[in-house]
Amino acid sequence: MSLKQTPLYPMHLKYNGKIIDFGGWELPVQYEGMGIIKEHQMVREKAGLFDVSHMGEVFITGEKAEDFVQKLLSNDVRNMKDFQVIYGLMCYPSGGVVDDLLVYRYNSSKYLLVINAANVEKDFEWIQKNLIEGVSASNVSNEYAQLALQGPQAPAILQKITDVDLDSIKFFWFNPAVKISGVECIVSRTGYTGEDGFEIYVQPEDAIFIWEEILQAGGDMVSPVGLGARDSLRFEAKLPLYGQEIDQEITPLEAGLGFFVKLDTDDFIGRSALLKQKAEGLKRKVVEFSMIGKGIPRSHYEVQKDGVSIGQVTTGLHAPTFKKPIGLALINIDYTEPGTQIDIIIRDKAVQAVVDSGIFYQKKTKSK
Amino acid sequence: MNIPKKLLYTSEHEWIRVDGEKGHCGITDYAQHHLGDIVFVELPEVGEEVAVAESIGVIESVKAVATLFSPAGGKIIEVNEELEEAPELLNEDPYGNWIAIIELTDHSDLEKLMSAEAYAAFCENLE
Numbered sequence: 350m351s352l353k354q355t356p357l358y359p360m361h362l363k364y365n366g367k368i369i370d371f372g373g374w375e376l377p378v379q380y381e382g383m384g385i386i387k388e389h390q391m392v393r394e395k396a397g398l399f400d401v402s403h404m405g406e407v408f409i410t411g412e413k414a415e416d417f418v419q420k421l422l423s424n425d426v427r428n429m430k431d432f433q434v435i436y437g438l439m440c441y442p443s444g445g446v447v448d449d450l451l452v453y454r455y456n457s458s459k460y461l462l463v464i465n466a467a468n469v470e471k472d473f474e475w476i477q478k479n480l481i482e483g484v485s486a487s488n489v490s491n492e493y494a495q496l497a498l499q500g501p502q503a504p505a506i507l508q509k510i511t512d513v514d515l516d517s518i519k520f521f522w523f524n525p526a527v528k529i530s531g532v533e534c535i536v537s538r539t540g541y542t543g544e545d546g547f548e549i550y551v552q553p554e555d556a557i558f559i560w561e562e563i564l565q566a567g568g569d570m571v572s573p574v575g576l577g578a579r580d581s582l583r584f585e586a587k588l589p590l591y592g593q594e595i596d597q598e599i600t601p602l603e604a605g606l607g608f609f610v611k612l613d614t615d616d617f618i619g620r621s622a623l624l625k626q627k628a629e630g631l632k633r634k635v636v637e638f639s640m641i642g643k644g645i646p647r648s649h650y651e652v653q654k655d656g657v658s659i660g661q662v663t664t665g666l667h668a669p670t671f672k673k674p675i676g677l678a679l680i681n682i683d684y685t686e687p688g689t690q691i692d693i694i695i696r697d698k699a700v701q702a703v704v705d706s707g708i709f710y711q712k713k714t715k716s717k
Numbered sequence: 718m719n720i721p722k723k724l725l726y727t728s729e730h731e732w733i734r735v736d737g738e739k740g741h742c743g744i745t746d747y748a749q750h751h752l753g754d755i756v757f758v759e760l761p762e763v764g765e766e767v768a769v770a771e772s773i774g775v776i777e778s779v780k781a782v783a784t785l786f787s788p789a790g791g792k793i794i795e796v797n798e799e800l801e802e803a804p805e806l807l808n809e810d811p812y813g814n815w816i817a818i819i820e821l822t823d824h825s826d827l828e829k830l831m832s833a834e835a836y837a838a839f840c841e842n843l844e
Contacts, residue, residue, distance in 0.1 A: 378780065379753060385779040386754040577753070577780050643801075645757050645777050667756035667779055674757075696775065 355402035356494045356553035360560050364573045372467040374403045377575040385577035389669040392542050392582055396500030397574035398563055401541075401548070402556065405469035405490040407462040407476060413483035415457040420479065420617055422452060423601055423610040429454040434521045434537050437609050439475065440619025444600040444626055448472050449591055451539060453523055461535075463495075463548075465591050479618065493535075494556035498563055498571070499546035499582075501713065506567040507536075507547055518547075520715045530562040541579065543586025543712040578669075585668050587637075587677070587709040593648055593663045594635055594677060602626055603679065605635045635663060636685045637708050638676050642700035644693065646676040651694040652702075654684050662693060668710075675708055718840060719746040721812055725788065725827060726836035727770075732812065733788040733819075735827060741815040742788050744776060747840050749811045752778040758804045760796040761817055767793060769826040774816065776807065789826040791819040 352375045361368060366377025377400075379385050391397050409418055419426040424437030433454055439447040448468045453461040464472045473488045480486060498507055504515050513527045513536075523537035535550040551559050564571060580590070589595050595604045602610060602623055612624055640646065646665025651658055665676030676693070684691060687706045692699035724732040730748035733740045749755065757777035767773050767787045774785035795818040800806060806814040821827075831839060 384754050581779060643757075643759075645782075647782065667777075669779070 356556040357400040378577045379575040386669045388574040388578035392500045396502040396571040399497040402494040403466035405464040409460045411484035417484040425611040438601045444619045444622035445597040446595040493550045494553045496549045499540045499542040499544045502570045503546040509566040542582040585710040637705045638702045639705045644695040644700040645674045646693045653692045720833045722833045725830035729786045731788045740819045743815045749808045755804045755807045758800040761793045765793045791821045794820045
């Protein structure tokens with residue numbers, strides 16, 4: 350299978366991105382002269398520009414669109430206002446996760462779903478399979494490029510090249526027609542880094558222009574950021590990644606995402622399984638942990654207690670902001686109390702760790 | 718790509734600087750560059766007897782885990798403990814910061830290693 354390129358691929362070459370195969374996409378893991386740690390710090394301290402065009406977009410339209418999106422989504426779609434964005438999960442009847450996604454409401458008969466790149470085909474099949482009368486779904490993933498501008502300087506940079514007052518776009522809201530240097534874009538105040546910032550959707554043919562306009566407007570305050578820092582930034586902010594903290598075998602409740610599961614509202618696919626799981630009590634859940642011994646925990650490393658397997662690491666890495674390794678692990682509920690000592694199996698050796706809480710990055714996103 | 722003339726190189730991107738019975742060894746500029754930001758080094762134990770190409774340590778960057786293989790057989794007589802606290806030194810100066818010193822038992826191991834010229838050609842082929 351040949352690898353896919355985003356419309357911004359020429360920019361990754363121009364800025365000396367180190368290109369890797371990311372789920373079938375040729376994307377930069379980092380840029381020459383920067384590297385993951387510097388790119389990470391740039392986003393925490395100033396601003397970073399990401400190509401996230403590989404993400405999928407699906408429009409749901411029709412008079413029953415609200416009913417349908419509610420049927421798919423764990424979060425409360427009914428209470429959304431026009432131009433609001435919410436995060437939620439699509440679940441299987443088992444309660445396992447099809448995907449996590451952002452839902453953009455234009456009005457009660459038009460929604461935009463933004464889904465994970467690796468799941469686009471699976472998700473779209475799922476959506477079509479569950480479609481109800483009076484609704485249509487269209488996969489427009491190839492009709493949009495997506496850029497993310499993230500970091501404390503993001504608003505000041507973007508404001509230089511748009512007449513729309515960006516203060517009018519609050520956290521988890523969007524404006525579907527923001528002209529950036531004259532080009533119409535969808536702009537939401539959302540992101541995957543724990544910092545303030547924007548996600549920008551634009552026609553593929555204008556993506557390079559917008560990329561360069563942002564870099565020029567930002568000057569020293571912004572640099573391109575690759576997938577390596579995207580992962581370390583999202584992880585430090587404890588934002589879940591599909592395939593690690595959540596997947597078809599792990600429910601949102603087990604992943605600690607109960608806040609995005611509204612069991613007392615409308616019915617959605619998976620609700621009854623999740624109600625049952627909640628009533629019976631969780632048997633395992635995702636916890637934070639710190640290392641006591643030396644070593645870096647990584648995804649899928651086994652977790653043990655007294656030599657017995659109790660689960661596995663979902664994500665672990667050296668956190669650039671804290672300059673030490675931290676992790677998330679899905680483990681047996683009996684060992685999830687903070688302070689519980691556990692072992693992470695690193696290259697066949699048990700390395701001491703401790704279940705912890707509040708060790709992740711305090712998000713700087715603005716809710717008001 | 719920096720490839721000093723006086724060192725010998727492995728196909729796994731380790732270098733060794735031989736001085737009589739002793740060999741200082743480390744990772745090459747190519748290795749540190751491809752690993753990216755190095756955040757963890759697991760050193761061999763002093764006194765450990767190692768065979769050529771045996772795993773003697775681990776280098777981890779933010780994204781990757783790489784095994785360190787011994788360029789030659791012998792006994793580990795010293796390790797650079799500074800790297801445990803400051804693994805980024807391997808990015809900053811991969812030839813100035815050796816990882817371990819091996820007391821060589823068999824110099825014939827060295828005959829299989831590459832010269833700087835051969836290693837430069839080898840790396841070029843990988844690109």
